[in-house]
Amino acid sequence: MTVILDSNNLSKRFGSIQAVDNLSIKVEQGSIYGILGPNGSGKTTTLGMVLDVIRPTSGSFTWFGQAITRGTKQRVGALLETPNFYPYLTARKNMEIVATIKGVSNANINPVLQIVGLEERKHTTFKGFSLGMKQRLAIASALLNNPEVLVLDEPTNGLDPEGIAEIRELILSIASEGKTIILASHLLDEVEKVCTHVAVLQGGVLRAEGPVSTILSAKDxxxxxxxxxxxxxxxxxxxxxxxxxxxxxxxxxxxxxxxxxxxxxxxxxxxxxxxxxxxxxxxxxxxxxxxxxxxxxx
Amino acid sequence: MNLLRIELHKILPYRTVWVILATFAILLTLFLYASSQVTVNGQQLGDTMYRLPAFWQRLTYIASYFNLLFSILIIVLITDEYSFRTLRQQVIDGLSRAELVMAKFYVILTLAAISTLFLLLLGLYFGLLYSTERSLSAIFGQIEALFYYFVQSVGYMTLAMLFAFLIKKSGLAIVGFIAYTIIVEPLIRFRLPEAIDKYMPMKVMGGLTPMPLQEVLDQITTPSEVLSPALATLLAVVYIALFWLFSYYVLRLRDL
The missing domain is CATH 3.30.70.100 (Alpha-Beta Plaits)
Known part of the structure; x- marks a missing residue:
């Protein structure tokens, strides 16, 4: 099995708080890898480090067996913590910026907006969106360059039950195309329903890691x-x-x-x-x- | 150039940018128009002061006061990216930290080019209106003043960029920038001997657009040491490079 993401004793300290403590995980190709933990357990910090926005205090990681570069970033689509867009620009304009950064054609924009159900609203400014729509726009933007790996941090945050179900189906359908998905969530049943593998984090420490069926199925x-x-x-x-x-x-x-x-x-x-x-x-x-x-x- | 394209995508629909550019254009034009009508000793100021080629230097001196406006614009554009968390998203999507700084530097060059071009038009308009001599050498004789103005404008905005990346919050960054340029550095300079004082960044930048009547003043008071325009330009470019590098290191050392 090819290893997509490999973290090696990754640690992050914010002042007196050890946010992530010697975290070593391996994400294999084609898996839906859940990072599960209560709020403040270090999920976002972990993803921030492997996405190049938070500097690890110590430790290292590789994507596809190499250090992070523009090339590896182009193979990963990510949504970290909140949907980040220019509030005064329309959905379409925001996506054009992302397309230019990722070096893909604007022709990719409409199809991904369609996937997340925002095609009709593409001329609405981002600040006019509901939280759910913002979240879906962020997912569309992560999908824009048809990446091999999708990193989603609490993707169903702020969505209504219908939206949650839609996003979960979307994740499963993307995974069925052979893509690898890394999903951080504090929702146990989300991880159980969607993921194939899970890492349980608490206080920045890895408590358990393995296939969902062995970690999350205690005896009846x-x-x-x-x-x-x-x-x-x-x-x-x-x-x-x-x-x-x-x-x-x-x-x-x-x-x-x-x-x-x-x-x-x-x-x-x-x-x-x-x-x-x-x-x-x-x-x-x-x-x-x-x-x-x-x-x-x- | 892709970086500039990304920035233009963000800036062109942003109303704040247009408001600040319009403020600059209208205020500067109004100021020039109004002072041309002022009469001193029975002579209209326009007739004496607006003659080319000496007018270029006067024009850039007046325009240099508007650097603050452009610096505030740069601070707003950068601190916005912190509050929208779009710096973070751009790094996730593929840009490097060096590219983030470079993109903003391109914006600075573009804004400086626009304001310099605007000064060229204003200079030609008011200059030709009041100049009696209209040979090419008279019109473009001291046009290098525009080049110095361009360097100065880039210098101010690059320092503003450093403050914005460093402080992250627009209000505080603007206060910090104004405090440094208007209060802190002059206070430091006050303590320093002339020989060192003239190498301080704001003094170097200010020297690029000297006050038009400095020679007259110098005859009354002890002349303060200033650098030659060529040396001042060179030093200004060094400072610009330093501000650029500091901005980059701020981003390198911090979490986004």
Whole structure:
């Protein structure tokens, strides 16, 4: 797999605050890489450093295996923190400036405005746009030179639910063309729905990194109850596939090893002559998993 | 030249730019027109003062007061880019920090060229109106004053650019620029011996458009040492290069 972005012990200190602390991540080609973390966890600072606008205190990074240059920048489209445009210029004029900087033809402008649904409003000045429209214009501008990599910092910020859904679909459709996407977000379910890989940041420190399926899928919890709880506990103690269990008044919470399900528990109980009065599978919420990742290491 | 094209995209639709250019043109024209009508000892000032070729020097001296206006314009254009966060976006989109400074420097050259061209037109208009002698040598005899004015204008605006990149906020940058040029440097110069004093940046720039009646003044008071125009031009160019480099280093050392 080709590595698109490789950061090596990247650190940034603002005065007494360590915004990013020895961050080493690798983004592979074709992945949708989520950088997940609460507000102030160093997501924007990290992206700012790899986008050449924030000077790292120490550490290094490469794009496509080389130091950042105009050439590498032209292969990356990015939206950092806020949509940045000239408020007194129309959407179209703003895009012409971006086109000149990126060295692409103005003919590219209308198609990208169409993709984000702003074609009709291209003669409106930027200051007349709603926050959602500004955000979409920024995405259009990132797409302008048809880059191989798209860096999006909180792309659904300020959008209404319909806009959020549209942007997520847009991201997925762009990714399906084989492009690499780096997405910073504080929204767990956004990362879970969109991303293939995730890095969890907290206080500038990398807490976990890997495919979304391994990082963000803790085991389901099963809750059972039976008339005779003591007997249930006795059986559970002998079942090899029960990882742990925890009685809670007349209920028992338990989690199982991989590849076993609630059906196995039910069967084992029945074989032992116990009839369960309740059997519930509770998916652990993403928030709970996230807090667990953060708590485990701090 | 692409950089200038990018800047023109931003500037041409910007009303502030046109307001400041119009203010310069109208005020300068009005001033020249009004003072030409002033009568001193029964003589209209226009008849004596507006004769070419000496008029070129007087014209550039008067115009040099408007450098402040252009400097404020440059400060506004640059600090705007900080508040719109477009400096940051341009770097993300592909420009280098050197190109950011270069782009603004092109704007400075363009503005200085426009104002110099405007002075040429004004000089020819008022000059030909009042000059009795109209040979080519009389008309263009001291035209190099326009060149000195151009260098001075670029110098002022480049210093303004440095203040803007350094301070980032328009109000503070304007105050800082005015404070330095009008108060701080003269105070420093006051403490310095003549020999060093004449090399200070504002003194060098000011020397490019000397006061027309300086010779008369010098006969009354002790003449203050000034540099020859050629040396002053050379030094001004050195200062311009330094202001440019400092601006670049400010951007290099800072987060955008």
């Amino acid at each position: 919890q099963i809750i059972i109850s039976a008339p005779d709880t003591a007997r249930v506990l006795e059986v559970l103690r002998q079942l090899p596939f029960v990882e742990k269990f925890q009685p809670d008044r007349d209920l028992v919470h338990l989690s199982l090893q991989d590849n076993f399900s609630s059906a196995d528990v039910n069967k084992a109980m029945f074989d032992a002559g116990i009839v369960l009065t309740q059997l519930t599978v509770r998916r652990k919420s993403l928030e709970a998993q996230f807090l667990e990742i953060i708590k485990k290491q701090s």
